Amino acid sequence: MEKPLADCIRPQKLEEMVGQHHLLDEGTIFRKNFESKRVRNMVFYGPPGVGKTTVANIIAENSGLSLFKLNGTSASIDDIKNVIKETDSIFNTNGVLLYLDEIQYLNKKQQQSLLEFVESGEITLIASTTENPYFYIYPALLSRCLVFEFKALSIDDIKEGLLRAANRIAVKLSDEALHKLALSSNGDMRKALNNLDFLTVSVEKDKIIGIEEVNELIDKAHIAYDRSEDKHFDHLSAFMKSLRGSDPDAAIFYLAKLLKGGDIIAASRRLLCAVSEDVGLAYPQLIPLVKSCVDSALQLGLPEARLPLANAALLIALAPKSNSAYLAIDEAMKDIDLGRGINVPRSLQNTHFDGEDATIKGQNYLYPHDYKNHYVKQQYLPDDLKNIKYYVPQDNKNEQAFKEYWKKIKKND
Numbered sequence: 001m002e003k004p005l006a007d008c009i010r011p012q013k014l015e016e017m018v019g020q021h022h023l024l025d026e027g028t029i030f031r032k033n034f035e036s037k038r039v040r041n042m043v044f045y046g047p048p049g050v051g052k053t054t055v056a057n058i059i060a061e062n063s064g065l066s067l068f069k070l071n072g073t074s075a076s077i078d079d080i081k082n083v084i085k086e087t088d089s090i091f092n093t094n095g096v097l098l099y100l101d102e103i104q105y106l107n108k109k110q111q112q113s114l115l116e117f118v119e120s121g122e123i124t125l126i127a128s129t130t131e132n133p134y135f136y137i138y139p140a141l142l143s144r145c146l147v148f149e150f151k152a153l154s155i156d157d158i159k160e161g162l163l164r165a166a167n168r169i170a171v172k173l174s175d176e177a178l179h180k181l182a183l184s185s186n187g188d189m190r191k192a193l194n195n196l197d198f199l200t201v202s203v204e205k206d207k208i209i210g211i212e213e214v215n216e217l218i219d220k221a222h223i224a225y226d227r228s229e230d231k232h233f234d235h236l237s238a239f240m241k242s243l244r245g246s247d248p249d250a251a252i253f254y255l256a257k258l259l260k261g262g263d264i265i266a267a268s269r270r271l272l273c274a275v276s277e278d279v280g281l282a283y284p285q286l287i288p289l290v291k292s293c294v295d296s297a298l299q300l301g302l303p304e305a306r307l308p309l310a311n312a313a314l315l316i317a318l319a320p321k322s323n324s325a326y327l328a329i330d331e332a333m334k335d336i337d338l339g340r341g342i343n344v345p346r347s348l349q350n351t352h353f354d355g356e357d358a359t360i361k362g363q364n365y366l367y368p369h370d371y372k373n374h375y376v377k378q379q380y381l382p383d384d385l386k387n388i389k390y391y392v393p394q395d396n397k398n399e400q401a402f403k404e405y406w407k408k409i410k411k412n413d
Helices: 029-036 052-063 077-088 108-120 155-168 175-184 189-200 211-217 229-244 248-260 264-282 286-300 306-318 324-337 397-409
Strands: 042-045 066-071 096-101 123-129 146-149
Touching (some): 052 096, 108 123, 229 248, 229 306, 248 306, 264 397
Parallel strands (some): 042 123
């Protein structure tokens, strides 16, 4: 059986990779760790066709460890046990590296079976997933791994990979054909190479592949959304600002563009961020509702995921807005960065015993529930911050109600 073009020309060195500059460029932490040949337990997270498997293979070849591969879509508990048995083999004295593709498809019991051996170092695990690992990987296993995000490839990255492949197989592409192939891949190099492979055997020998052939292959004459780096973040920015600006039509439009590009993860993240950053205390009940919509979308997958995400986007766009929590936490973090508030007030410390040398005896903490309205005035902030105000109520029904309530409770302060 003839191997796909993507497998035939798979890079054998990091220098041959395209994209993922934040991980693979000289001087990055990831690259330095690779060059040290000390392989850590890692999870590679990102969309398909962006180099996760290729990088794992290169690391394995560079490590000197015995490489075993499993795919979560087909691996059984017996397959995992067979790998575990290999840790005692005299042929694997340098150690075992398990590359586990699509780990999200393993159930909890299957993932747990690896835990003991990953923790002991008998197995070094590199896992990859197209789903958010914090949702799909057993937490105890994930806590023993470093998570690295692989990003969708830019148009220029895809063009570079296509040109390398074309040179290897001695075919030529017109500039228009090259651009259209790259644009239609949605950041997926494997998809782009598969399309090139199909075109190569479909045109006459020595003929340049032109835009006509590419258009005939690709059923969408216009790509609704490309995931090249700049435009990708432009669309995410427009989506977030439309939600914040209470424009339901624009919010739905940019959500549709993100989903057309297959970017369910980034769309979900923006919704979760927007509901806390821009709606916040004006309608706090919305936060768990949006979380529920996102959870449903991630379980459903596309195309059905568009329905709960559309509900979430409209709810956020139409809801009253407040950024008081966003402003408060950022101001507090600025003070922490400046080194303020180091010493917790004594009354709040976890103090249960005063030694003989203690100059102040007794913690003197006042328990609010012992007082009227469950409130008593006492100092909570450190001395150097005791008069600061981080939270300022904004002009919406909820926060004004909070303000009136606390004005009544604290009227004797």
